Amino acid sequence: MSDAEREFLVALAGNPNCGKTTLFNAVTGARQHVGNYPGITVEKKEGFHTLNGTRIRLVDLPGTYSLTAYSMEELVARDFLVNDRPRVVIDIVDASNLERNLYLTVQLLELGIPLVIALNMMDAAAARGIEIDAAELARRLRLPVIPTVARTGKGKDELLAATVGEATKDRAWEPLHVSYGPDVDPALSEMEKDIRGSGFLTDVFPPRWTALKVLEGDEQVLGKGREADPELSRKLEATAARVAEHLEKTLDSYPEAIIADHRYGFIASLLRNGVVRQNRKADRLYLSDQLDRVLTNRFLGPIIMMVILYAVYQFTFNYSRLPVELLESGFTVLGRYMESTLPDGLVKSLVVSGIIDGVGGIIGFVPLIVFMFLSIALLEDTGYLARVAYMLDRVFRSFGLHGSSVMAFIISGGIAGGCAVPGVMATRTLRSSKERLATLLTAPFMNCGAKLPVFAMLIAAFFPERRAVMMFVLTLLSWSAALLLAKLIRVTILRGPSTPFLLELPPYRLPTFKGLLIHTWERTWQYIRKAGTIILAISILFWALMSFPGLSETQRQAFDAKRQEVLRQAPEDVKPDVLGRGQDLGTASAAAWRDRLLAVDREEAESALKHSFAGRIGTALEGITRWTGFDWRLNVALLSGFAAKELIISTLGTAYSLGELSKDEELSLSARLAADRSWNPLQAFAVIVFIMLYAPCLATVTCIIKESGTWKWGVFSMAFNTAIAFALAILVYQGGLWLGVGT
C-alpha cells in the first residue's frame, strides 16, 4: 500500500477533565462528526487528521476513570477497543494528577493494546511544582510518552508523529502482567491456562484479562462467558468464588479491592525514584483551592451560586431574545407573503399554518439552544458546574435526583420563562442514568415561556389584584410538583439506590473559545437535524386535525347568506369601504359595518373548528373533562397546546369567535373569559394547574425521546403528565366546588 492511501484507526482515551476533548479539537479542528453509539445516548465523536499522506481516523472515546462494566461510558469505551481494534490508542494523562490518571493506563496496558501516552497539562503540573521525567517514564513503560499542552497545541505534532510511528509498526497486542500478590496470582495463572487452552473468548479478550474480569465479577464478561462455554464458565466462577472466600476470611477484603490495591501499588513503584519530583510543599493552597474557599463557603457559596445561575438564565433568555424575535418575524413575513400570493384554499392553509408555523417552531428554538449550550459549556469547562452539583446534592438527593439536576430545572423554567427543550438537553451533564431520566421526565413541569402568556391571560381575568403573588405561587407549585413527582418516579418505575456520587472537583480553568464554539455548534446541529423532521410531520398532522373535515356546503352557504344580509342592511355609501376588509380605509360607520362582517367570519371559524376532527375530539372529551369543568373549546385549545403551548391562546381565540389572536391581543380573550358566566376563578385555577403539568409540547417530547434513547419515555411522559395533571385539576375543581371557594 502506498503512503498516500494509508489510513489508521486511532482511539483517544482518558479520564474526564484531562483535556481529552481539547486535544481532540486541536487535532481534528472542524473536521469532526458527532453521532451516537448504536442504540445508546453516549456521544461518539470522530475526526480526521492527515500527516505526510497518512490519514488518521481519530475516535474520541467517552471520558472514563476505569474500564469496568458499571457505566455506559466505560462499556462503550471497552467494546470499541476490543471490537474495532484501533491500531493505536492515545491515552491522555493529566500530568498534574498522574497517579489516578495512570490507573486507566494500567488497565489499557493489561488489555495489551498498543499505546501512546500524551502527558497533558504539563503547564498546570509545572505551576504546581510537579516535575516529570517523561523520557524515564517512557523507558520504564516501554512506550512513547509525549509531553503536551492541549490548550496551546504544544506537543501535538510530536504526539501525532509518535502515533503514526507506533501504528506503522503494526505490532500484536502485548498484555502487561501486573502482580496481584500471593492470594490472587496463583488462581489467576491457573484460570489463564484454562482459558488459553480452550480458546475461551480469546477472539476478543486476552486470556489473563478475562481471568481478571472473572475475579472482579464483571457482569458483561461473565455473561459472555456463560454463553460461549457454560462448563468452563462454571469452573472459572468457582475458582473466583474460592479466592473471594479465602480473601474474606484471611484479609477481610474482596478480590476487586486487592486488584485495585496492587494496580495503585504498581503505579507507585512506576513513579518512584526519579520519574516525579514535587518541588514545593504538597499542601500549599493553590489558586483553585483558594477560589473554592469562597465559592463553596457555607454562607457565600449558595449566594454566589444563586447569582451565577440567575445570570446564566438571564444570559440564555435575554441574549437569545433578539435572534428569536428576528426569526419569528422572518417567519411571520414569510407567512404573510404566502398568504397574499397563494390562492385561498387548502394548499395555502397547509403552507401557512402547517409548514411555515411548524418549521418556524423548530427554528425558533435554535438561538435558545445555542445560548443554553454556550452557558453550560462555560460552566462545565470552568469547573463550576461540579461545584453546583456539590453544593446542591444534599437537597436534590432527597428527591432521588442528583446535584447536577438543578441546571435542567432552571433552564426549563425553574425561573419562570425558560424552555423545556434546552432544559431536557441540559440533562446531558448528568452521568448517572436513573437520576438523569428522572430529571428529564420532570423538568417539563416547570413554567416555560410558552405557558406564561396563558397564565398571564387567566390571572388578568380572574386574579387581577394578585398578579405577582399568583406568579410566585405558580413558580413554587411547579417546583414542588417536579420534585415530588421525581421522588414518585424514583420509588416506582425508576426504583433503585442512587448512583454513587464520587464527583471530582476539577481545578478552575479558563475554557478555550474554540472548544466552546465547537461544542455549541455540534449540539445545535444535532437538534436541528433530528427534531426537524419529526416536528414538521406532526405539526402537519395537527394542522389536518384542526382543518378537516371542513364545513358542509349548506353550512357554508348559511354563513354566506348571513354576510349578504349584513351587506344588504349596510347603507349604499359605505359599501365599497366595507368590502375592502382588512384595510384601514373609510369612515367610522364603515368600520362598524366591517366589524359586523368580521363577526360572521369568526363565527364561521368557530363552527369550522367545532366541526373539525380536533373539535369532535374536544367535544367527545367533554364526557370526562366535566370533572374539571373543561368544555370543548378548552379541550381543543389544550389539544393544540400539545403541538406548541403558544397555540393555546390562539385556538381559544378561534373557539370563542374572537378570530386568531396574536400575542398582543390576549387581553380581549381575558376580558371575554372574565365576562363569561361559565368561567370563575376556581375554573381558571384548575385550568392553570392542568396546563402547568400536562403533556409536554411536541418539541420537548421529541427531545425526551432523543435524550433517553427510546420512544417509550416520550410516550410515558405524555401519558403520565396528562394523568397527573388531570388528577390534580379534578382535585382542585371538585375540592373547590365542595368547599365553595372561587365560584
Added chain:
Amino acid sequence: MTLVPLRSMSAGQKGIIAKVKASGELGRRIRDMGLVPGTAFQVQGRAPLKDPVAIRIRNFTLSLRNSEADYIEVEVEEPA
C-alpha cells in the same frame, strides 16, 4: 493512631485510608478514584448543607456523600 470513619472527620484534618468496606459498584468507584488503603489525604471542606464532603487526595479534589464516606475507615493522629 486511631481508626475513625471518614464521615466523622472535620475540615482540614489529615488521615490515611485504612480500609474501604464497600463492595460492588460503590466499592469499585471508590477504588477507581484512588481511595485505596495507605493513601494519605486531607479533608478540604464540606458542602453548605454538611454533605457531601470534599477531600484532597493524590493531587486532586474529590467529593463524596457522607453515606459513601461511611464505608471508608481512616487512620488519624488524634480522634476528631
